[in-house]
Amino acid sequence: MVNLSDVASLIKKGKSFKVVEDKTGRDLTDVTLVQIVLEKIKKSKKLICSDVFMKELIKTGRLTVGNFLKTSLQSSIEMLSSAERRTKGMVCKREDLEEIKDKIEALNRKIDMLLARAVYEIEDGPVS
Numbered sequence: 001m002v003n004l005s006d007v008a009s010l011i012k013k014g015k016s017f018k019v020v021e022d023k024t025g026r027d028l029t030d031v032t033l034v035q036i037v038l039e040k041i042k043k044s045k046k047l048i049c050s051d052v053f054m055k056e057l058i059k060t061g062r063l064t065v066g067n068f069l070k071t072s073l074q075s076s077i078e079m080l081s082s083a084e085r086r087t088k089g090m091v092c093k094r095e096d097l098e099e100i101k102d103k104i105e106a107l108n109r110k111i112d113m114l115l116a117r118a119v120y121e122i123e124d125g126p127v128s
Contacts, residue, residue: 008036076110079103 002019010017019032083100 004032004036004039007032011036076107079107 007017007019017029019028020026021028080103083103087096087100
């Protein structure tokens with residue numbers, strides 16, 4: 001019998017594994033990984049990836065890294081272009097500065113998530 005902390009230790013050590021239910025032979029690896037992530041979120045009381053990523057995952061049911069990167073980068077470029085058009089040649093009002101600040105924070109969250117995802121893939125291999 002293996003528990004979630006045993007599986008998390010295997011991941012941290014870079015070991016390959018597969019979780020299989022004894023009675024049915026069903027592969028439970030993905031379900032187990034999700035449980036580990038949920039436990040980590042519960043303990044840290046914050047998301048370990050952006051809400052954009054989580055919403056896209058829920059909406060589509062699956063998410064490839066390539067599609068996520070493409071979507072994230074496109075929306076980031078659109079937000080920057082939009083902010084640039086609105087601020088060019090005008091005196092910024094407090095409301096405008098707050099909106100720009102919010103967009104920069106959103107971009108920073110996306111960048112943090114993308115970097116974390118890239119590090120995870122480098123360390124643990126691509127996600128299927």
